[in-house]
Amino acid sequence: MTIILILLVLSTMAGTATGLTFKVQGLIPVSVLIAVSAAVVLHSAGFGPVGGISVIVACLVVTQLAYLAATFLLYKREPLIQDEVDGDPSKPGK
Numbered sequence: 001m002t003i004i005l006i007l008l009v010l011s012t013m014a015g016t017a018t019g020l021t022f023k024v025q026g027l028i029p030v031s032v033l034i035a036v037s038a039a040v041v042l043h044s045a046g047f048g049p050v051g052g053i054s055v056i057v058a059c060l061v062v063t064q065l066a067y068l069a070a071t072f073l074l075y076k077r078e079p080l081i082q083d084e085v086d087g088d089p090s091k092p093g094k
Contacts, residue, residue, distance in 0.1 A: 003045050007038050007059050015063035019070025027067055034059055 011034055018026045038059050042052040 003041060004055055004058075007041065007055060008062050010034075011038075011059040011063045012066045015066030016070045018063075019067040020074060024067075027064065031060055031063060034063055 014030055014034060015027075018030050035056055038056045039052065042055055047055065
């Protein structure tokens with residue numbers, strides 16, 4: 001149980017760090033790294049195939065949710081169409 005919690009916390013930290021520093025393409029190598037390292041750790045801890053796969057899927061889901069949360073916090077204000085057309089920020093309330 002401790003190994004599962006540690007893997008989930010590390011996956012959350014990796015997803016948050018990826019969301020704060022890279023674009024969405026950064027999730028590909030991070031996800032592969034998480035899946036392979038979690039598989040090695042879980043296999044060495046004696047987890048079976050069903051338990052190991054479910055933990056790896058949970059780690060990948062947590063990573064992507066942490067990535068989304070970090071990017072939403074980083075880009076709170078979405079760009080408006082007017083900002084892209086004329087380059088000037090729109091006034092609040094308009």
